[in-house]
Amino acid sequence: MKVLVIGGDGYCGWATALYLSNRGYEVGILDSLVRRHWDNELGVETLTPIAPIQQRLQRWQDLTGKSIDLFIGDITNYSFLHKALHQFQPDAIVHFGEQRSAPFSMIDREHAVLTQVNNVVGTLNLLYIMREDFPDCHLVKLGTMGEYGTPNIDIEEGYITIEHNGRKDTLPYPKQPGSMYHLSKVHDSHNIHFACRIWGLRATDLNQGIVYGVLTEETGMDELLINRLDYDGVFGTALNRFCIQAAVGHPLTVYGKGRQTRGFLDIRDTVRCIELAITNPAQPGEFRVFNQFTEIFSVGDLGMMVKKAGNAMGLNIYINNIDNPRIEKEEHYFNAKNTKLLDLGLEPHYLSDSLLDSLLNFAVKYQKRVDNNQILPTVSWHRK
Ligand code: NAD
Numbered sequence: 001m002k003v004l005v006i007g008g009d010g011y012c013g014w015a016t017a018l019y020l021s022n023r024g025y026e027v028g029i030l031d032s033l034v035r036r037h038w039d040n041e042l043g044v045e046t047l048t049p050i051a052p053i054q055q056r057l058q059r060w061q062d063l064t065g066k067s068i069d070l071f072i073g074d075i076t077n078y079s080f081l082h083k084a085l086h087q088f089q090p091d092a093i094v095h096f097g098e099q100r101s102a103p104f105s106m107i108d109r110e111h112a113v114l115t116q117v118n119n120v121v122g123t124l125n126l127l128y129i130m131r132e133d134f135p136d137c138h139l140v141k142l143g144t145m146g147e148y149g150t151p152n153i154d155i156e157e158g159y160i161t162i163e164h165n166g167r168k169d170t171l172p173y174p175k176q177p178g179s180m181y182h183l184s185k186v187h188d189s190h191n192i193h194f195a196c197r198i199w200g201l202r203a204t205d206l207n208q209g210i211v212y213g214v215l216t217e218e219t220g221m222d223e224l225l226i227n228r229l230d231y232d233g234v235f236g237t238a239l240n241r242f243c244i245q246a247a248v249g250h251p252l253t254v255y256g257k258g259r260q261t262r263g264f265l266d267i268r269d270t271v272r273c274i275e276l277a278i279t280n281p282a283q284p285g286e287f288r289v290f291n292q293f294t295e296i297f298s299v300g301d302l303g304m305m306v307k308k309a310g311n312a313m314g315l316n317i318y319i320n321n322i323d324n325p326r327i328e329k330e331e332h333y334f335n336a337k338n339t340k341l342l343d344l345g346l347e348p349h350y351l352s353d354s355l356l357d358s359l360l361n362f363a364v365k366y367q368k369r370v371d372n373n374q375i376l377p378t379v380s381w382h383r384k
């Protein structure tokens, strides 16, 4: 099977491309490398020294004998995307290629527009090419659990059955996203759903929770294959950030009360979930939604777990409940379903002491690369 991984130079995409290549899929990576450019603009670097994509792929080929095609370009450029797809002829497209930081999207008007144009137009271009030339190709699109927000009822997988005035229907689950970025994912979901309903395309929207960890079997094979691991206040995410903060002796930055609760998963489960989605494709005309996370934690509890694991390694760790730069509920009900991927055979790597140990040790190994000035959040959701 030929699988095109859009965004294959990024955190989830790189791990997925190597995993699928290792499992015998014919893999192509398409990426504009814009994420490396945004890091440069912000003056931030991943904790890990990531090699240029061409070197990464050469090393992969030298080590395994497997080659991965590379298409460098922007999916908001229709003619580039059209050419790349015709050259590669994918059976499945895994789409990770978006601006994925909530704080980045909330910097100002320009960053909100950039995020929504990049994400929505890129996906629309893809849908139109699929409609014209690849109607049978399966689109596996990375969505986010944050599309649902934090409603005071259970969160279903994409759809909810509602009875209203004596009539009943199954409808898209209501969305209440918390940033301009999360909104872009909602817009994408609506556009993809439309393309399935009206044009008969097939798609799976993976509403992924927050990913943690860095090592997969493949990215751990060689230092040139190392994955990115973001810790800065714009692109870093909760648990990864806490481990790196612990490693450099920075107080853990739990925002506000810390009872914000989210779905989380290990990056080793991200790559497996993608494989499960592509080997069990949606039907023509079907817009399928899976909630892709394995466990639910509050950020305050994660802080406590990192503190405990770090203390056991001899690290001194403090937790700082700093003012929340975001506008979000800090205490709320959160009960989301996640059975569909388990039903397809996902065997989760649950968060364990050994994973925390390994992530903390990894962070200690690269601690010299950490710029402490990049840790505190700088982007606020509040009106000035
Ligand atoms: P990332 O920033 O590490 O990688 C995204 C990649 O997409 C980058 O290499 C970037 O250069 C590329 N890209 C962006 N816009 C592009 C465009 N217009 N054309 C071509 N390439 C483009 O992000 P990630 O953490 O790997 O996230 C990947 C996807 O998974 C995103 O869609 C994100 O919304 C989703 N997701 C991520 C997480 C997480 O915790 N990291 C959680 C849930 C969902």
Ligand code: USQ
Pocket: 100, 101, 102, 103, 143, 144, 145, 146, 147, 208, 209, 210, 211, 235, 236, 237, 238, 239, 241, 253, 254, 255, 256, 258, 260, 262, 263, 299, 326, 328
């Ligand atoms: N938070 C802290 N301290 C920190 C960082 C974050 O308390 O140092 C809190 C935030 O306030 C928020 C929660 O942790 O309540 C999650 O924040 P995050 O930055 O870890 O994750 P988020 O902004 O939601 O975005 C990340 C990815 C995004 C993906 C999303 C999945 O960047 O691409 O879509 O996780 S989800 O959260 O399920 O929507």
